[in-house]
Amino acid sequence: MENQEQTASAADILTQAIANKLDYLSTLQAAVQHGDDRKVYELLDQVRYFQEVKKTRTTRTVNHLAELVDNIHPQISHYLSDNLIDYLGHIYPFFYYEEYTTGLFHIYFGNWWDRRLFGDLDVVNVKFEFDQAEYQKLRDSFALESQNQRLNTAKIEQISANSERLQQLVDDQAKRDTEKATLRDQLKENSGRSSMPWESGKVKDERQNIIDQLTKLADEDEKALDAHKAIKENDDQILVLSKEDTILNYEKQSIRDAFDDFEHFESHNASLYADYLNSLLGKSEGGVTVDD
């Protein structure tokens, strides 16, 4: 029995394997030369492309060819970012991107004062990598809205109450001074009292009671002395919290303006890859008729 496959030389097999790679690379090169971003994305992850864009179960086996360009992802990302960021600009008008090094992008939320660094944009995978802590704050702040609260409302109220107590301590200084004078008189009277032995316990108790009250007042005096500084620190804390609330409020407003609510925002993020590639598909189809 003759079998060509069995007789095929090792060289032929290798040649074919290399040809596949060359073919992959030249297809990619042509796609870049023609500005066909859709094709580039398809080549970068064929499995995902067929699943999410073509909605077909790919019968192709994973060929790992895309790994060939792993080490030039920064350049690919840099190239693809132009059109992607244009597209994102329409759908997410509140995100701003900064390419902090070739192909790597920071996302900033908004253009307001001290806007937050909100995460990274993964251009090759068409995906937002949000900073989890910042994202959670935004999510919580949406959740709190139903209770008519901002993220830091409770904290601010707590600190304000503390400041009010401190202010009260300061305001009550005169009252305490009078109280202290009265207590000291009582103490003098107490010490001067020649008590009957059977009364000594009672006098001692009374004395201790007065001393306790004086100690308490002295503690309050001390707190009042530091109150000014403490109130200032509270003000600084409140400022930080109000600022965060203000920023979150702007973020929520931006999301509502563009997506109506947080859920729609999240579902858009989830289908971003498919949505973007479909938009490219529409464009290249339209483009062909014009170009040809």
Place this chain on the structure above:
Amino acid sequence: MINENDPSTLTTSGRLLNYNEAIKAGLETGITFTKLMDQLIKTTDTDELVAAATQLASFQLDSDFVTFPHQYSNADYYLLFMSRMLELHDQGNNVILQSRDHKEELTQQLTPLGDRGTFNFRIETSENGGVFYRERATGQALFYLNLERKMFRFSSHALTQLFIIDLHDTVPAETVKTSVQILVDFARFLKEDYGYSVDFNILDAANRQNYAVRAADLPAGIVDRLFVVAAQNDYMLTNGVNGNGAEIALDGDVVVDIFNNQLEGQPEWVLTVHDNEQKVSWFDVLIKYPFIRDWYLENLTDLEVKSDPLVFD
């Protein structure tokens, strides 16, 4: 030997002659003075007006032999000068000059402001010379004027204290604006007609004007505060164009920036006010926007716009 400069060596007739000459000279000074006064009060030529005022500002009327019991102070000639300067620019009605009975002393009121402010000039006694225009009740010196050096400097501190704080609750904003405009116009005439060096300070509506604030290195919390109160008032503080500060778009096309003007080395934080017609100054912004006024006043220690340090402490 006869020495004319040494009276002890003179003959009697020589002494009388000297005496006579000294009186003549003293009277001559008086005549010169009255001519300058005539010029100051009557001339319709602004050059002559400035010349008369400049001379009268440092005029010594008394001499050893002739003294004049009734005299206005040099500072009063400045008031007269200011009134006349406005008059020659068809703004004579904007100020009211008042003299007191039985006393040679002038005061001035700004017509729109009425008796809410009484103004005069105070001579600067240091070797700098010049005068301060001040409100008498509060002592606020609104501007400094030096005719010899052709210098005019507004004080941000005094303008803020008097118009933004003291008169704020009792005088309508429009009245404050028209009153201050009289002072601005006076300075403008000196600048335009005589090439005076004028610092309009917070009254300067030119877009290029950088108002340097007192704290060269502004604490970050201060801009944060503006961000929070602006949001409460439906204005948004955004990142500045050049990335080293903040910006707030107000009504119309007015944009206020607060930023570090020095990209390297010692920081210098400044405020700017931009509007297409270059008609809006920081002072106008303070008058128009209560939340900006509150923010400015609450942080005045750091935010107060600097005045010329050579003139104002």
